[in-house]
Amino acid sequence: MTDQIIAESDARVVAAERRAATLKKRKAAEKRFQWFGRISIGFGIACVLFLFTDIVSKGASAFTQTYVDVEITFDADTLGLSPQSTEEEIRAASFGSFFKKSLRAKYPEASDRRQKRQLYALFTSDMPLILRDMVIADPSLIGQTTTVSMIADDDFDTYYKHSYGKNLSAEDKVSRLNEFQEGIVDDLVESGAVERKFNSILFSNSDSREPELAGIRGAVVGSILTLLVTLVLSFPIAVATAIYLEEFAPKNKITDFIEVNINNLAAVPSVIFGLLGLAVFINFFGMPRSVPLVGGFVLTLMTLPTIIISSRAAIKAVPPSIREAAYGMGASKVQTVIHHVLPLAMPGMLTGTIIGMAQALGETAPLLMIGMVAFIVDTPTGITDPATVLPVQIFLWSDSPERAFVEKTSAAIMVLLTFLICMNSLAVWLRKRLERRW
Amino acid sequence: MKNLALGLIAAAATFNISTAAARDSISVVGSSTVYPFATVVAERFGKSTKFNSPKVESTGSGGGLKLFCKGVGVATPDVTNASRRIKSSEFEQCQKNGVKEIVEVLIGYDGIVLANAKGAAPMELTRKDIYMALAKLVPGPDGKLIENPNKTWKDVNAALPATKIEVLGPPPTSGTRDAFAELALEGGARQVEDIAKLRKMKADQKGEIEAMVAKLGVEAAWTAAVKKKGEKAKGKDVVKIIGRSVREDGAYIEAGENDNLIVNKLVANPNALGIFGFSFLDQNSDKVQGSVIDGNAPTFEAISTGEYKVSRPLYFYVKKAHIGTVPGIEEYLNMFVSEDTIGPDGYLIDKGLIPLGDEQYEEMSSGAKALNNLAL
Numbered sequence: 158m159t160d161q162i163i164a165e166s167d168a169r170v171v172a173a174e175r176r177a178a179t180l181k182k183r184k185a186a187e188k189r190f191q192w193f194g195r196i197s198i199g200f201g202i203a204c205v206l207f208l209f210t211d212i213v214s215k216g217a218s219a220f221t222q223t224y225v226d227v228e229i230t231f232d233a234d235t236l237g238l239s240p241q242s243t244e245e246e247i248r249a250a251s252f253g254s255f256f257k258k259s260l261r262a263k264y265p266e267a268s269d270r271r272q273k274r275q276l277y278a279l280f281t282s283d284m285p286l287i288l289r290d291m292v293i294a295d296p297s298l299i300g301q302t303t304t305v306s307m308i309a310d311d312d313f314d315t316y317y318k319h320s321y322g323k324n325l326s327a328e329d330k331v332s333r334l335n336e337f338q339e340g341i342v343d344d345l346v347e348s349g350a351v352e353r354k355f356n357s358i359l360f361s362n363s364d365s366r367e368p369e370l371a372g373i374r375g376a377v378v379g380s381i382l383t384l385l386v387t388l389v390l391s392f393p394i395a396v397a398t399a400i401y402l403e404e405f406a407p408k409n410k411i412t413d414f415i416e417v418n419i420n421n422l423a424a425v426p427s428v429i430f431g432l433l434g435l436a437v438f439i440n441f442f443g444m445p446r447s448v449p450l451v452g453g454f455v456l457t458l459m460t461l462p463t464i465i466i467s468s469r470a471a472i473k474a475v476p477p478s479i480r481e482a483a484y485g486m487g488a489s490k491v492q493t494v495i496h497h498v499l500p501l502a503m504p505g506m507l508t509g510t511i512i513g514m515a516q517a518l519g520e521t522a523p524l525l526m527i528g529m530v531a532f533i534v535d536t537p538t539g540i541t542d543p544a545t546v547l548p549v550q551i552f553l554w555s556d557s558p559e560r561a562f563v564e565k566t567s568a569a570i571m572v573l574l575t576f577l578i579c580m581n582s583l584a585v586w587l588r589k590r591l592e593r594r595w
Numbered sequence: 596m597k598n599l600a601l602g603l604i605a606a607a608a609t610f611n612i613s614t615a616a617a618r619d620s621i622s623v624v625g626s627s628t629v630y631p632f633a634t635v636v637a638e639r640f641g642k643s644t645k646f647n648s649p650k651v652e653s654t655g656s657g658g659g660l661k662l663f664c665k666g667v668g669v670a671t672p673d674v675t676n677a678s679r680r681i682k683s684s685e686f687e688q689c690q691k692n693g694v695k696e697i698v699e700v701l702i703g704y705d706g707i708v709l710a711n712a713k714g715a716a717p718m719e720l721t722r723k724d725i726y727m728a729l730a731k732l733v734p735g736p737d738g739k740l741i742e743n744p745n746k747t748w749k750d751v752n753a754a755l756p757a758t759k760i761e762v763l764g765p766p767p768t769s770g771t772r773d774a775f776a777e778l779a780l781e782g783g784a785r786q787v788e789d790i791a792k793l794r795k796m797k798a799d800q801k802g803e804i805e806a807m808v809a810k811l812g813v814e815a816a817w818t819a820a821v822k823k824k825g826e827k828a829k830g831k832d833v834v835k836i837i838g839r840s841v842r843e844d845g846a847y848i849e850a851g852e853n854d855n856l857i858v859n860k861l862v863a864n865p866n867a868l869g870i871f872g873f874s875f876l877d878q879n880s881d882k883v884q885g886s887v888i889d890g891n892a893p894t895f896e897a898i899s900t901g902e903y904k905v906s907r908p909l910y911f912y913v914k915k916a917h918i919g920t921v922p923g924i925e926e927y928l929n930m931f932v933s934e935d936t937i938g939p940d941g942y943l944i945d946k947g948l949i950p951l952g953d954e955q956y957e958e959m960s961s962g963a964k965a966l967n968n969l970a971l
Contacts, residue, residue, distance in 0.1 A: 558855070560878060
């Protein structure tokens with residue numbers, strides 16, 4: 158008897174010991190697992206932080222631009238104009254040589270041809286046009302002397318932003334200016350004529366090959382037009398498809414086949430849609446290259462599966478009791494869907510659409526195929542004007558030889574990221590705000 | 596439901612408009628090397644004339660000519676840029692598709708440079724050094740061509756430093772790579788005596804070619820040349836194949852088409868050399884330095900006089916049938932060939948284009964302004 162008790166208590170002790178041992182192991186495993194998770198998140202955050210700091214540190218300086226205040230006398234004789242001149246006469250006047258002459262008068266030390274060219278090169282090549290437009294806007298300027306805020310050339314701008322007054326060694330210096338030009342710039346800075354202002358050009362101009370004149374307006378308008386076409390086409394088509402497949406279509410082999418295909422299409426690399434667009438819309442239907450209309454068509458093909466899948470999920474999430482109640486009140490199937498299911502599924506559908514649009518906004522590969530990767534100066538005014546989009550603009554700038562485009566590239570990335578973050582936050586907000594829990 | 600239907604109708608309506616619309620801006624395609632120059636002209640053209648700014652796409656020389664030669668009509672481009680002359684096969688393709696009249700314009704030259712980071716020791720190379728360092732097949736000790744065994748620059752030429760051969764360059768789809776292979780690699784290969792002899796052999800000297808091919812051990816290249824050209828295969832075709840093939844064992848690193856990326860990689864790795872166009876060297880002269888090739892540094896002057904050997908002509912081609920259909924083409928052409936643009940002091944020269952000589956310029960601009968047809 159006592160033996161038995163001893164044996165039982167022994168067994169209990171052994172079992173308790175074993176339990177304690179495995180418990181320790183299980184706890185350790187759980188800790189380890191949590192740590193793996195934490196490390197992964199930490200790594201992800203570190204990557205994002207690195208990316209953001211890199212972009213912001215490179216791009217922040219692009220949001221300012223160097224301007225130089227120079228006194229210009231709009232000499233009536235040199236221009237051959239009078240305050241009474243008509244716009245036509247002003248347009249015909251030679252502002253190029255007037256501008257050069259004014260600069261030469263300011264800096265008589267620029268003696269030979271080379272130095273003169275270097276002097277002109279300190280200011281943007283569009284300066285004569287800007288002066289002309291000033292005079293057209295206000296012909297009374299002729300014969301007067303005013304201070305003009307001139308846009309500094311990209312080399313001047315880079316030097317002033319990154320190297321001026323920093324006593325850098327020759328190797329660290331970021332400057333393509335020579336000693337003569339640096340002398341002029343140093344004098345200008347000392348006299349207080351040089352100033353860094355907010356770079357409104359970046360937002361008001363379209364693409365340019367002169368970094369100081371390049372802006373993202375054309376690309377932003379192009380992106381908006383392209384997305385508009387995408388939205389107008391993809392949202393109704395996707396919603397109609399989702400409703401039919403979810404509510405009306407019979408469950409058979411054909412609908413199964415369609416469902417598998419939609420899921421597959423969502424995973425097809427976007428460049429394939431570009432090739433399809435090139436073959437169908439441009440080569441077969443003869444639509445023009447490089448226009449937002451075709452871009453929108455291609456991006457529609459790309460975003461349709463995403464929106465269809467999320468719309469179907471949203472419809473599925475509407476509980477059957479809603480439908481049954483509607484039927485019970487004598488509603489027809491169409492009435493049930495339009496009046497009850499659709500409004501309740503709408504927040505989910507909108508979220509899916511916004512995420513699809515955000516995806517489309519960041520897309521370049523399919524647009525490459527249909528000619529939207531192009532240098533376009535004029536801001537598009539309609540969906541059949543040649544246009545480019547923001548990510549393409551970033552790609553084009555990153556490939557430009559001029560140094561000053563490096564900061565412009567990062568600035569454009571910042572603008573694109575802002576758009577994406579806004580769209581995604583809107584999606585999150587919509588979901589939070591309109592979603593109903595059952 | 597109503598909105599949905601309206602949306603669909605609106606979409607259908609815009610579709611109809613687009614197919615009917617004609618084009619009111621010039622469409623330019625072609626070489627990525629000419630792109631930085633053509634875009635500057637396009638921008639100025641839009642700002643200084645009443646016409647819309649031309650749209651410029653960078654499709655590569657071959658891609659551009661393919662689009663250009665597709666036919667006549669607003670769906671096809673009006674102008675294509677090229678960093679090499681149009682090939683006779685492309686010209687025939689054009690003719691076949693109804694693009695009969697083409698105006699050829701030579702705008703200037705572009706040097707291809709081999710550069711390393713500033714601060715690293717400057718390199719002085721010959722084209723033969725470049726061939727020996729980067730070609731797939733180089734002469735071995737017995738005169739036969741063997742897989743490139745050279746690991747360091749010192750292996751290539753005892754006067755060079757003992758650093759590892761590491762050259763960053765564009766991929767095979769790039770015109771820069773084609774030109775580099777032709778001008779630097781094949782140019783260097785021709786300085787090998789046997790290869791130079793082989794190059795001179797005509798198609799009727801079959802026996803001699805075969806003997807030389809056996810001596811060099813390049814039967815595979817000969818078979819390839821015969822396969823391509825048939826009876827017409829000559830020594831030059833074999834040299835083209837062996838001279839232009841780049842080694843694939845990691846010494847030549849394909850760094851993509853983005854030249855800025857190559858410049859940045861060079862700064863990070865002072866032992867590496869990079870291949871890109873002169874305009875990038877010009878814009879980044881504070882970061883990288885061009886190597887001397889055959890005794891000449893890649894300077895503006897040396898390229899324009901032809902002393903610097905690794906340079907190529909840049910062209911654009913205009914579809915004559917579109918003049919009058921798409922507004923502004925003739926004006927664009929005239930602006931491009933004007934003294935202000937590509938003359939010795941033109942604004943494209945400030946962007947790194949190497950200008951034509953005076954006589955060459957006169958001949959080209961008078962021919963272009965008269966819209967003379969290209970004949971090959």
